[in-house]
Amino acid sequence: MIIKHDVVIVGAGLAGLRAALEASRNYDVAVVSKLFPTRSHSGAAQGGIAASLGNVEEDHIDWHFFDTVKGSDYLGDQDAIEYLVNDAHPAIYELEHMGCPFSRTPEGKINQRKFGGHTKNYGEGPVLRACFAADRTGHMILHTLYDQCVKNNVRFYSEFYVTDIIVKDNIIRGITAYDMEGGEYVAMHAKTVMFGTGGYGRAFKITSNAHANTGDGLGVVLRAGLALEDLEFVQFHPTGVYKYGILVSEGARGEGAYLINNDGERFMEKYAPKLMELAPRDLTSRSIQTEIDEGRGINGENCVHLDLRHLGEAKINERLPEIRSFCRKIIGIDPVEEPIPIEPTAHYSMGGIPVNVDGEVLADGKSQKVEGFYAAGECSCVSVHGANRLGTNSLLEAVVFGRRAGKTMVKFLNAKGVDKADLPEDQVKASFDRIEGFKTRTGEEKVGTIRKELQQVMMTKVGVYREEKGLKEALEKVRSLEKRFEKIKIDDKGMKFNTDLTEALELDNLLQFAELIVSGALNRQESRGAQYRRDFPKRDDVNWLKHTIAVKKDGKIQYDYKPVVITKFQPQERKY
Amino acid sequence: MIQVKVKVYRFNPENDQQKPRFETYTVEADPKDKVLDLLHRIKWEQDGTLAFRRSCAHGICGSCAMKINGANMLACEANLKNFKDPTNIIVEPLQSLPIIKDLVVDLKDFFKKYEIVKPYLINKTPPPTKERFQSPEDRQLIDEATWCIQCASCSTSCPSNWKNPNFLGPAALLKSYRYNFDSRDEGTAERIHVLDTNDGVWRCHTIFNCVEACPKDINITWHISQLKKKLVSREY
Numbered sequence: 001m002i003i004k005h006d007v008v009i010v011g012a013g014l015a016g017l018r019a020a021l022e023a024s025r026n027y028d029v030a031v032v033s034k035l036f037p038t039r040s041h042s043g044a045a046q047g048g049i050a051a052s053l054g055n056v057e058e059d060h061i062d063w064h065f066f067d068t069v070k071g072s073d074y075l076g077d078q079d080a081i082e083y084l085v086n087d088a089h090p091a092i093y094e095l096e097h098m099g100c101p102f103s104r105t106p107e108g109k110i111n112q113r114k115f116g117g118h119t120k121n122y123g124e125g126p127v128l129r130a131c132f133a134a135d136r137t138g139h140m141i142l143h144t145l146y147d148q149c150v151k152n153n154v155r156f157y158s159e160f161y162v163t164d165i166i167v168k169d170n171i172i173r174g175i176t177a178y179d180m181e182g183g184e185y186v187a188m189h190a191k192t193v194m195f196g197t198g199g200y201g202r203a204f205k206i207t208s209n210a211h212a213n214t215g216d217g218l219g220v221v222l223r224a225g226l227a228l229e230d231l232e233f234v235q236f237h238p239t240g241v242y243k244y245g246i247l248v249s250e251g252a253r254g255e256g257a258y259l260i261n262n263d264g265e266r267f268m269e270k271y272a273p274k275l276m277e278l279a280p281r282d283l284t285s286r287s288i289q290t291e292i293d294e295g296r297g298i299n300g301e302n303c304v305h306l307d308l309r310h311l312g313e314a315k316i317n318e319r320l321p322e323i324r325s326f327c328r329k330i331i332g333i334d335p336v337e338e339p340i341p342i343e344p345t346a347h348y349s350m351g352g353i354p355v356n357v358d359g360e361v362l363a364d365g366k367s368q369k370v371e372g373f374y375a376a377g378e379c380s381c382v383s384v385h386g387a388n389r390l391g392t393n394s395l396l397e398a399v400v401f402g403r404r405a406g407k408t409m410v411k412f413l414n415a416k417g418v419d420k421a422d423l424p425e426d427q428v429k430a431s432f433d434r435i436e437g438f439k440t441r442t443g444e445e446k447v448g449t450i451r452k453e454l455q456q457v458m459m460t461k462v463g464v465y466r467e468e469k470g471l472k473e474a475l476e477k478v479r480s481l482e483k484r485f486e487k488i489k490i491d492d493k494g495m496k497f498n499t500d501l502t503e504a505l506e507l508d509n510l511l512q513f514a515e516l517i518v519s520g521a522l523n524r525q526e527s528r529g530a531q532y533r534r535d536f537p538k539r540d541d542v543n544w545l546k547h548t549i550a551v552k553k554d555g556k557i558q559y560d561y562k563p564v565v566i567t568k569f570q571p572q573e574r575k576y
Numbered sequence: 577m578i579q580v581k582v583k584v585y586r587f588n589p590e591n592d593q594q595k596p597r598f599e600t601y602t603v604e605a606d607p608k609d610k611v612l613d614l615l616h617r618i619k620w621e622q623d624g625t626l627a628f629r630r631s632c633a634h635g636i637c638g639s640c641a642m643k644i645n646g647a648n649m650l651a652c653e654a655n656l657k658n659f660k661d662p663t664n665i666i667v668e669p670l671q672s673l674p675i676i677k678d679l680v681v682d683l684k685d686f687f688k689k690y691e692i693v694k695p696y697l698i699n700k701t702p703p704p705t706k707e708r709f710q711s712p713e714d715r716q717l718i719d720e721a722t723w724c725i726q727c728a729s730c731s732t733s734c735p736s737n738w739k740n741p742n743f744l745g746p747a748a749l750l751k752s753y754r755y756n757f758d759s760r761d762e763g764t765a766e767r768i769h770v771l772d773t774n775d776g777v778w779r780c781h782t783i784f785n786c787v788e789a790c791p792k793d794i795n796i797t798w799h800i801s802q803l804k805k806k807l808v809s810r811e812y
Contacts, residue, residue: 035631035637035639036639036683036687036726038637038638038725038726039631039632039637039638039639040637041631041632041637043632043636043637043725044632044634044636044637053706093703093705093706093707096707096708097699097703097707097708098696098697099696099697099699099755099758099760099761101715101718101719101722101758102707102715103712103715104710104711104712104715105712106712107709108709108710108711108712108714109706109707109709110707133722136636136722136723139636139725140722143722147695147696147697148696150690150691150695150696151694151696181676181682183590210631210632210633210637211630211631211632211633212631244634246633246634322636325635325792325793326634326635326636326653329635329653329655330610330634330635330652330653330655332608332655332657446620446621446624447620447624448619448620448621449620490624491623491624491625492624492625492627494588494590494591494625495590496588496589496590496676496677497627497676497677497678497680498627499619499627499628500619500624500625
């Protein structure tokens with residue numbers, strides 16, 4: 001079956017839906033998602049979305065600009081960051097006009113709270129910048145955008161799992177997908193394709209991410225021979241629920257929660273005396289891991305405490321109700337009465353599909369565009385987050401750059417018309433054959449076992465702290481898992497809702513780019529942002545103030561680099 | 577560790593020979609495990625053909641609603657220690673919807689009803705350059721209704737819905753409340769005709785099953801009653 005649309009967007013999180021909304025004002029738009037749209041993981045974002053609105057106290061676009069650059073450990077591209085912080089204002093007011101139920105100040109404005117690394121006057125102290133809806137900010141924006149897409153008659157293909165992009169002569173032709181409910185493989189023929197496919201937390205054992213977050217977009221792009229950028233930068237969020245990884249928003253610390261070790265100390269005063277618990281995530285995660293490694297974890301275990309008790313029940317219920325709810329239901333702890341045991345959890349990918357500020361995908365990571373192919377949100381790398389993302393800048397990036405990509409697609413279609421280049425049948429067939437091929441593999445390896453081993457090695461050797469020996473072992477392990485993956489056995493041979501098959505396809509993607517994460521971490525011989533090498537503990541601007549571009553040719557990884565765009569803020573030592 | 581007998585509803589649409597049936601699996605579990613953990617262990621270690629939906633695993637995405645020991649809940653939140661007998665668990669798909677495969681139900685009709693209530697802000701007044709103001713009190717009025725994750729636990733537990741499939745159902749009506757009671761909205765007159773019918777709010781007979789089933793603890797019946805009140809008092 002071939003489905004035709006002007007615009008096909010893959011992924012129904014904030015980036016995908018915001019772009020769909022923009023393009024659906026002029027063109028026929030389809031959104032393809034392996035979940036139902038409101039199940040997308042953007043909905044799990046809790047704490048807020050950044051904009052220097054100054055609704056509660058003085059704030060400036062330039063302060064937000066500086067904080068984001070400094071937070072990125074100077075690897076963020078400053079031209080892109082300027083768009084991020086400027087467009088934040090119209091993008092958030094638009095969400096409000098669409099009906100997004102933000103929490104309000106007494107005079108009825110959008111309320112704002114503190115968040116890690118967001119400061120007043122270029123680093124003086126925390127500032128109230130994160131626009132929020134209690135601790136359900138992502139949920140509220142996601143549902144608002146979905147509702148607006150319903151209004152605009154966006155066509156949704158839910159539970160369609162994307163398998164490949166079809167590119168020929170450097171022009172995008174469409175995608176292939178597996179229609180889970182219908183039980184068939186489908187080709188979608190489109191003039192423009194956008195990816196908003198999200199992150200890959202499920203490459204790690206402890207993660208805040210949903211089971212669906214397997215970085216499928218990155219696997220697809222890599223298979224098509226396109227480049228990926230800065231994959232070595234993986235954010236570990238400081239406060240994942242111990243053993244579960246579930247996110248406890250930085251908003252909790254924004255409201256005043258403490259981090260406490262086994263000696264009862266607020267240990268952040270040793271690491272970030274000025275910002276304390278509101279230091280950026282890379283620094284805070286390292287601080288927690290150091291406390292644990294040096295024996296000050298709670299009762300010697302791999303966790304410290306996040307203490308909300310002094311905030312009081314009323315404030316917790318008003319500002320952090322969802323956190324209270326899942327703590328009680330899932331781990332059986334009421335944060336009103338007990339501190340929450342937490343550990344760093346794999347959370348966000350700073351790297352991804354290289355794009356320019358208009359969302360156009362760059363095949364070589366630098367200048368060569370793929371006509372009609374766009375990406376935005378976590379799967380992309382603009383790069384506004386550089387080596388470390390600030391909290392609340394991810395929802396912002398998804399909305400701002402989803403919006404920009406939507407506008408770019410409209411401009412492109414206005415200029416070029418909607419007549420599509422041919423969809424090459426041989427490429428479609430090859431893609432279908434590849435999927436079907438998974439079902440006929442004859443080994444005895446289990447997808448679940450290989451995935452578990454991958455997650456384990458990524459967590460222990462490619463985590464908060466890294467070093468050459470461990471990274472080399474991890475690389476060897478990932479490569480051996482790739483070999484074993486060739487001998488998997490899929491129990492389910494049917495066509496209808498075959499999640500046995502989709503889990504194998506997901507694992508194939510995970511293995512492909514996990515190799516890039518590990519080898520990128522090994523390749524980058526410095527410590528910057530979320531990449532910390534014990535054997536190279538210093539930032540090295542002379543050799544490494546540059547983005548990594550990686551492609552896979554004939555199974556081998558090839559590296560290239562591109563300079564960081566620096567317009568206003570020169571790199572300096574990063575202290576908080 | 578405990579041994580749990582998990583009895584799972586199975587249905588494969590591609591195998592005509594097999595009628596819907598229950599299959600029982602024995603799973604090793606920690607008493608603090610959730611039912612979703614058990615389903616994963618079955619799928620990953622024993623039988624890859626088992627189909628069910630899930631994603632976030634902490635109660636915010638709404639994918640894994642199913643019937644567990646007779647009650648609708650999210651499998652990711654269904655803590656073994658909360659069951660009278662945690663060693664015997666029965667898992668079935670949400671009641672009253674067509675079954676696609678095993679625990680996966682067809683939600684097309686559920687979401688069609690969602691679209692019928694015009695689930696979006698309607699405001700024809702051009703917006704200001706900044707935000708529209710809304711008082712914390714006005715915001716509070718819609719708060720509970722915005723918690724909904726569209727998991728379908730409520731609508732599939734509603735006897736009025738079982739009896740009358742055309743009933744809009746609690747989830748769509750809750751969504752209708754969310755926009756009709758938003759102080760920024762001007763669309764009630766456009767939305768009212770689908771509510772003020774036998775298949776709209778009046779089919780709700782205040783049975784409260786939806787409230788019991790809701791994993792987000794939303795008092796859905798109260799919200800539907802507010803819609804009824806709005807209709808009878810013509811406050812629109």
